[in-house]
Amino acid sequence: MNTERFAAQFPQMQWDAATSSWIVPHQSLLEIALFLKTDPEFRMDLLSNVAGVDWLSSKEKVRGEDGKPVERERPGYLEVVYHFYSVSAKQGPIVLRCRTDGRATPILPSITPLYRSAEFQEREIYDLYGIVFSGHPDLRRILMWDEFEDFPMRKDYVSPDDYEWEPTPHDDVLERARQHRREEERRRA
Amino acid sequence: MDDWLKSELQRAGVFVTTLEWVYNQSRRSSVWPLQFGLACCAIEMIATAAARYDLARFGAEVFRPTPRQADLMIVAGTVTKKMAPQVVRIYNQMPEPKYVIAMGACAISGGPFKQGYNVLKGIDRFIPVDVHIPGCPPRPEALLNALMFLQRKIDRQTLGAAQPLRWYDPMDRAEFPVPACGAHDLVPTHTRAIWKPEASPRPLT
Numbered sequence: 001m002n003t004e005r006f007a008a009q010f011p012q013m014q015w016d017a018a019t020s021s022w023i024v025p026h027q028s029l030l031e032i033a034l035f036l037k038t039d040p041e042f043r044m045d046l047l048s049n050v051a052g053v054d055w056l057s058s059k060e061k062v063r064g065e066d067g068k069p070v071e072r073e074r075p076g077y078l079e080v081v082y083h084f085y086s087v088s089a090k091q092g093p094i095v096l097r098c099r100t101d102g103r104a105t106p107i108l109p110s111i112t113p114l115y116r117s118a119e120f121q122e123r124e125i126y127d128l129y130g131i132v133f134s135g136h137p138d139l140r141r142i143l144m145w146d147e148f149e150d151f152p153m154r155k156d157y158v159s160p161d162d163y164e165w166e167p168t169p170h171d172d173v174l175e176r177a178r179q180h181r182r183e184e185e186r187r188r189a
Numbered sequence: 190m191d192d193w194l195k196s197e198l199q200r201a202g203v204f205v206t207t208l209e210w211v212y213n214q215s216r217r218s219s220v221w222p223l224q225f226g227l228a229c230c231a232i233e234m235i236a237t238a239a240a241r242y243d244l245a246r247f248g249a250e251v252f253r254p255t256p257r258q259a260d261l262m263i264v265a266g267t268v269t270k271k272m273a274p275q276v277v278r279i280y281n282q283m284p285e286p287k288y289v290i291a292m293g294a295c296a297i298s299g300g301p302f303k304q305g306y307n308v309l310k311g312i313d314r315f316i317p318v319d320v321h322i323p324g325c326p327p328r329p330e331a332l333l334n335a336l337m338f339l340q341r342k343i344d345r346q347t348l349g350a351a352q353p354l355r356w357y358d359p360m361d362r363a364e365f366p367v368p369a370c371g372a373h374d375l376v377p378t379h380t381r382a383i384w385k386p387e388a389s390p391r392p393l394t
Contacts, residue, residue, distance in 0.1 A: 145370040152306040160374040
């Protein structure tokens with residue numbers, strides 16, 4: 001696989017060596033996927049995996065103008081990871097990562113018109129992360145019920161407080177148990 | 190009539206029994222389960238019904254594919270919140286007398302998914318359970334034991350007015366409210382008449 005040619009073709013991509021993946025701006029995702037699918041050398045005919053990731057905003061250290069490290073806020077975003085393989089050319093994977101513009105407007109282009117195997121996986125990501133895939137033929141919830149309003153795999157998801165007593169509470173459960181105990185005592189008082 | 194007189198009469202060729210015994214013997218010997226499984230526990234249930242463990246020895250081999258002909262509901266596996274309304278609806282469709290065995294850690298408490306967002310923390314929140322079987326999954330022997338336990342429970346049923354059975358009460362339709370799928374959780378999260386949250390019995394450290 002001549003990845004130099006791939007990189008030269010799409011200079012808007014950014015190589016991330018730590019995860020061996022290409023970070024792709026969502027405006028050109030479909031164009032890049034079409035290239036991977038149709039190029040005679042790559043022939044990426046199998047989209048094996050589409051996965052969602054939630055990145056909360058965080059502090060990151062960068063080198064400032066005067067050379068000293070400065071701390072700045074990195075805004076949060078949602079990300080989708082695509083794994084492409086070629087069965088006919090026996091090569092792969094090529095990993096693309098596509099990020100939304102912030103967590104408030106989680107919209108990405110749907111890859112389903114190119115790869116039918118993405119249909120259910122994009123529905124699952126929509127169900128659990130709330131990323132809206134524009135151009136998806138049938139974007140509905142797939143695992144949770146239709147009336148459900150939350151996105152449970154997001155890191156800021158708050159699950160319903162249906163704690164019940166456990167013999168060995170620990171971590172979050174212990175904290176919740178203490179909270180319930182306090183409420184119980186307040187009710188009694 | 191005491192047991193001594195009964196055996197004396199039997200020796201003379203007279204068989205005396207009670208109506209209660211006949212009822213209970215008929216019921217315990219043909220507990221037909223409903224044929225449905227929800228997760229991996231169902232595989233153990235199938236193994237129990239097959240030749241090696243042979244549920245037929247206890248008269249419960251006739252798995253019915255319709256709730257209208259079933260006496261026993263074996264809740265075998267993880268009950269997700271999305272599935273719970275359907276389980277309650279099927280239970281409501283079963284004719285009396287009806288029994289429930291909750292099989293496996295998930296069905297009795299949510300099991301490894303207890304702290305998750307999508308699994309019901311025990312089917313006994315919505316329907317009355319007669320026998321709980323722990324295990325992940327329980328072995329076929331455990332399911333057989335649960336069935337024998339249920340049979341002993343049936344043996345203790347009485348026709349008398351002292352301990353009236355649920356299904357002889359014309360006012361009791363033994364139907365339980367089917368929870369609705371709400372915006373964040375099931376609505377309601379449990380049926381108050383049969384389940385209430387347990388208060389923490391000892392101080393927390």
